[in-house]
Amino acid sequence: MLTKRIIACLDVRDGRVVKGVQFRNHRDIGDILELAQRYADEGVDELVFYDITASSDGRVVDKSWVNQVARRINIPFCVAGGIRSIEDARMILNDGADKISVNSPALENPNFISELAAVFGTQCVVVGIDSREEVGDDGTPVYRVYQYTGDAAKTIASKRDTISWAQEAEQHGAGEIVLNCMNNDGVKRGYDLAQLALVRDAVSLPVIASGGAGDYSHFADLFSKTGIDGGLAASVFHSGQIPIPELKKYLATRQIEVRI
């Protein structure tokens, strides 16, 4: 049986790992290689590196660390942030990343997803979606995609509805969706199960949950109450509040299939 994946996300800025609350006030928490190695040793299933400044600054960032990470660790990892062209993606994949994740550039031009899938294969194209719950005209919740979230000053609401954007991304050839629920990000009250379940049911590719993990039970709820394929978190792992081996043991005793 395919296991549920526990994914550690390392937000990278200027070659260092940082973490902010609701995308603001980033503080330095460590060296990329050291943290990557630590997570691989602890049994994390996958790593995601988000270069959080890249998309909104529109600049090419130094990604020499991709190659160093690829040489060092023996688990899969994905690189996100600032990938705007086939050449950007090729460089990162040739450096040894297993997947690339696109967000704002895909919103600007959804055909970019198809182009990436055609050249590199669906399996290495992840589409990241930053989504916020808002109150619709009739008072019921609506989910809106946000763009340029790497920089609080530049973040804007796109015109897109989260569910339909997820479906569009799949049709264009995305291999996986990482859904970051912005309302929950950094506040540690649990994943947004309602929103995640809606997106899960709307597409057939793997969906990874992001935003809100603060306790062991949040992961158990995610996997037992939704069909979500993986749970991504950052600060609870970086701080040591939830050690990966303990989390996996906890999930295993609750009959959730994990790799131990």
Place this chain on the structure above:
Amino acid sequence: MIAIIDSGGANIASVKFALERCGETAQLTADHAEIQSADRVILPGVGMAATAMRQLHQHGLVDCIRGLSQPVLGVCLGMQLLFEHSSEGDTEMLGVLAGNCRHFIATPGRSVPHMGWNRIRAIDSGERHPLLADVAEGAHVYFVHSYFAELSGDTIASCDYGESFTAIAGNGNFMGCQFHPERSGPVGEQILRNFLAL
């Protein structure tokens, strides 16, 4: 020397790095003489079967690979290319392993691609294949694929994703892993070491 066949696809550096972690050096190459004289050959690959086969044809590598007698390991799409046929673009492949590849159908509870860690189990055929030496039964390895090789007489280990499919295949010197040993933690490293010890 280990030759990693480079016919123009992306994302093949990680296999080279994994071999380096095992203490071996490997050469990315499309050169026939270099491939033919290598001690071992790895055929990596991600992307689409039709594209990959076209690239092998363009480099004149199809007959070169078919004629190899040293240990050859296909990885992921590289494993699938060793089989006879893929429904992906109705592609004729190398045909050094018996069987065909087809697409997973997504169902509720079965996302496609099959992406993540899943268990492999040896096919009971009396003797354990050397690629599986010191690999625990039901060990987890990392998969990323939408097409799979059906079980065949050349299946060495299977994996279950709603249906059983070929996780490791082998016939003589030609072997392959559907999963990524270079990204499968200590288990994947063991399988690579087993290949290097053949």
